[in-house]
Amino acid sequence: MGLANKVLAGDVRAAARLISRIEDEAPDALAEMDSLYPHTGRAYIVGVTGAPGAGKSTLTDNLIGFFRKKNMSVGVVAIDPTSALTGGALLGDRVRMQRHSTDREVFIRSLATRGWVGGLARATIGAIHVMDAMGKDVILVETVGSGQVEIDIVRATDTTIVVLTPSAGDEIQMMKAGILEAVDVFVINKADKEGTDRLRADLEAMLVAKARRPGELPAAVVLTEAIHDKGTEELAGAIMRHREFLVSSGEMAIRQRERIRLELLETIEGFVKDFVHQLDGGDYLEKLVDELVQGRTNPRRAAMEITGRLAGELNGLKSRGKDGL
Ligand SMILES: Nc1nc2c(ncn2[C@@H]2O[C@H](COP(=O)(O)OP(=O)(O)OP(=O)(O)O)[C@@H](O)[C@H]2O)c(=O)[nH]1
Ligand SMILES: [Mg+2]
Structure with a gap:
């Protein structure tokens, strides 16, 4: 049984472990959270x-x-x-x-x-x-x-x-x-x-x-x-x-919506940052940092370049018929 199912079954230690995994930003924790989400x-x-x-x-x-x-x-x-x-x-x-x-x-x-x-x-x-x-x-x-x-x-x-x-x-x-x-x-x-x-x-x-x-x-x-x-x-x-x-x-619904928006934005930010860290095993990020240090680009241009690669990569995944996430 996965951690999420154990949590739903009332296992307190599984809950503590899952929170630690979330804190560590472990990828498997995100998948577990997908199963918990409908129960929140x-x-x-x-x-x-x-x-x-x-x-x-x-x-x-x-x-x-x-x-x-x-x-x-x-x-x-x-x-x-x-x-x-x-x-x-x-x-x-x-x-x-x-x-x-x-x-x-x-x-x-x-x-x-x-x-x-x-x-x-x-x-x-x-x-x-x-x-x-x-x-x-x-x-x-x-x-x-x-x-x-x-x-x-x-x-x-x-x-x-x-x-x-x-x-x-x-x-x-x-x-x-x-x-x-x-x-x-x-x-x-x-x-x-x-x-x-x-x-x-x-x-x-x-x-x-x-x-x-x-x-x-x-x-x-x-x-x-x-x-x-x-x-x-x-x-x-x-x-x-x-x-x-x-x-x-009716303010409750507004606050809940605000919370959901915050979570979505946090998740997007997390995805993009993880993606950037993984590009070419981290070399791509360092390459752009080098270029910034040397004054050959600026943060906005570098960010646009990365976003362009992200878009390309996602299109590639789509055309291969995977959702990839
Ligand atoms: N005199 C007095 N002291 C208090 C009262 N409430 C809390 N304290 C004391 O204030 C100190 C800090 O209390 P905490 O409850 O740890 O405060 P906190 O805001 O959680 O502190 P941090 O998490 O470290 O930011 C402790 O020594 C408490 O005993 C009060 O009503 N009167
Ligand atoms: Mg405290």
């Missing part, structure tokens, strides 16, 4: 993002507890784009979520960046699919707020939570515009600390000033003390209200 699209996906140390993992752990009490199964994808450099952070996540590690209805998986950023977005979508196909009701995706990965992942979730802390009041100013627009629930965590009221006032003033489209649900603001499991119900309530809004307004 049911889970509710919640993104939890924010600055390092804001309390994302502690909050995620609390949310796991909440959803489990409601008898819902939970998947967690914890992503740290900087872990390759700093190390250690993911270990912290495992420790913090350990109280659920023996619960069969909870599946927690950390992803680290090994290569380029796009690979991480693809691996994240892959891990979400695996957990979705496993039948998880809710999937929580934890990411450290940083740049493009965050924006892509935010676009891939149904409800986006941003975790702020009172001691870092400038975070709002520093947040990328694309993220601010996409936030559905603001959490002020560490509400036991000084500065909470000010941050809340700033945040609410900002939300009032921000023009929302007619009929749009304004972003919620929730105070939590994650280490004391305080505010968890309010946070879960805000998530559920947002979910109801998405369903009743």
